[in-house]
Amino acid sequence: KRKIIRCVGNPDRRFNEDALRMLRAYRFCAKLGFSMDETVKKSIDTNASLIQYVSIERIVHELKEIMETNPQVLQDMTLLLKPVFNELDLALMCSQNSIYHYTDVLHHTLDAMCYLKPYDETLAFALLFHDLGKIQVKTTDSNGKDHFKHHAKVGSELSKELCRRFKLTNEQRKWIPFYVLHHDDKFTCDLDCIYKYRVTYHLDEEHLLNLLQIRYCDAMAHSELGQKSAIDVELFYDYYIQNRNRCMSISQLALNGKDIIEATNLRGKQIQEALNMCLKYSFYHPEKNTKEELLNILKNESFITHLC
Template sequence: MNLKEKIDHIAVIKRVGECADELGLEAYIVGGFVRDLFLDRPSKDLDFVCVGSGIELATKVAESFDEHVPLSVFKNFGTAMIKLPDWELEFVGARKESYRQDSRKPLVEDGTLQEDQERRDFTINAMAIRVNQSHYGDLIDPFGGIMDLKKKIIRTPMDPDTTFSDDPLRMMRAVRFATQLGFDIEASTFDGLIRNAERLQIISGERIIDELNKIILSEKPSYGFKLLFVSKLLHQFFPEMIDLQGVDSVGDKSHKDNFYHTLQVLDNVCAFTDDLWLRWAAIMHDIAKPATKRFHAKVGWTFHGHEDKGARMTPKIFRRLKLPMDERMKYVQKLVRLHLRPIALVNDKVTDSAVRRLLYEAGDDVDDLMKLCRADVTSKNPVRVKRFLANFDKVEEKIQEVEEKDHVRNFQPPVSGEEIMEIFDLPPSKIVGELKEEIKEAILEGKIENNKQQALEFMFQLAKYKGISKKD
């Protein structure tokens, strides 16, 4: 590959090189942009290292534009950033790092380019391209990053024990890059993950979950979870998922391995959506099976109520993993709680009221719920899979019919609590809530239609029965 030609059309790289020459500094593009250049992946982040002051170089580059460009300087870290419409530039001086045993925050000193490359996490991220005019486009690849890209492997440039012990977050990054790129982790590097897995405990939950979410958003996240499981990294922060693994048997009765089933469901969901929270619902849908597992001599293994218990476990797990405790958590919780409901609607004898209740409870998330249910079909028997998916087709037809007729998705009772208080001259009280709830139940049961006139008539009948009078 002719690197000079590959970067020649990117004007801002030439600009940085010219500014570096004016300051008498060696300057290089490093890291992800260089890696992605060889992988032909798009990248808008340009990381520059210079032998000298990165802040000085960034300031010079910012001043070289005719118009104002935003420059952010972080003196404590010796870095600076320039944001352009099409590019984000980061500048740092070459440095070497040393670490304390109880922290991933390095002690930083000025260093050479080689020392800067040695401190980087993986060989494929340790390559540099010179941008000075005299050596423009020269590749500096001291650790064989190009060869590792060709071999599709993730490998540390230095001893993996040092690399991972210094900054344990790099272990999560190893799995993330392997998953995103479809690479293997080189054997000695993977052994380093296993030896240092417990060091992950010094990393904040926010940093861990950021890497985990990138794994979940990859094309095939099951690969990343298998690497996390085998390396024992997953054990450090997600014990509930570890508990899913394994098969218990009594006589000739056994259950499926719910860990690998969950990974298959996750991959299946990924074929339908790139939504992070629907993918999290796939991860969480069977999370309570270990806690609800029981054996009965006649029926074998059961997991009764795992959907309800899983929904109750969701907030605690989200809080501990530093996932958002907002509507996104409630969305996942809802799908976990409802994920068994649609299959119960397959029976031809199921009433419209059962469908109305599902529509009412799922609301706008009913389509996502059906995606999760379809993904949950993981039998190795293709005939069985085909039959189950055909059943879900029937359920969706029923849902569509009832929705077109009754319009109950996300419905609010046609008579509000405020109107009930006004009509009967009532203060906020238990009886107001009871009237509103009975109107809702009458609509869901099909006793009355979902309109205000019938709701009011029904309400007046209820009020008369309860001895409640309209105000004069």
């Protein structure tokens, strides 16, 4: 009735019996919207170091539950998680004196996670990690303004280590560092931008839309000025949808390697190069994606000279 989380009996004794209960207390607060009894909170702070004796699998399980239901609760857990996730506490201490931000790295991160709807575990971890690189690269100019050059690259490398530390899935270990690396990219409404992500980076539509969602959540957790980039994301999404039927993979070409061998003298690595060039041509000229048109291009003298 009172919506308060407390221990049965002495909190210190309960947490010494099983240190995971400290995480569960926060998880109950997150899922139920309850507050925590002050004696429990003080006991957790006192016994926080015990969390190092809990397996990382059990810790991450509780962390996932909190991330899904109310990630804002993590702001009260920096001391408790310090033995296994010290980066959260460092993010709390990392201020952002910039016209694009209104708060420190940790609170910006948690605000960004709250915009993630519908919830997706992989994207939630990407958002949790996305700005941790700022801690290492922060500089302050003579005017007192903070700068975070190359934070995405540094954060991507850090996220690889965090994925291993938290024993995330192989799929998450593959994509989370990629999303972190590109979370601050600029999306422009032109074909070159679509080509870069769908063809050069080999992203299928699902993973491109995932990246756009992360970019949007990140932008919305900025100051009013910083939120303008969220509009760019929405505009790019609409532009992409209008152009999504272009040829974006070799499998969508109207010809294949066998056709090239039969119709030209190209061999070996030249075949793959020819397919790549046909893909690029077909992407920008979708009406030309026919076997006849592409073979005519391949037989062009300047085209053959380039491949040879």
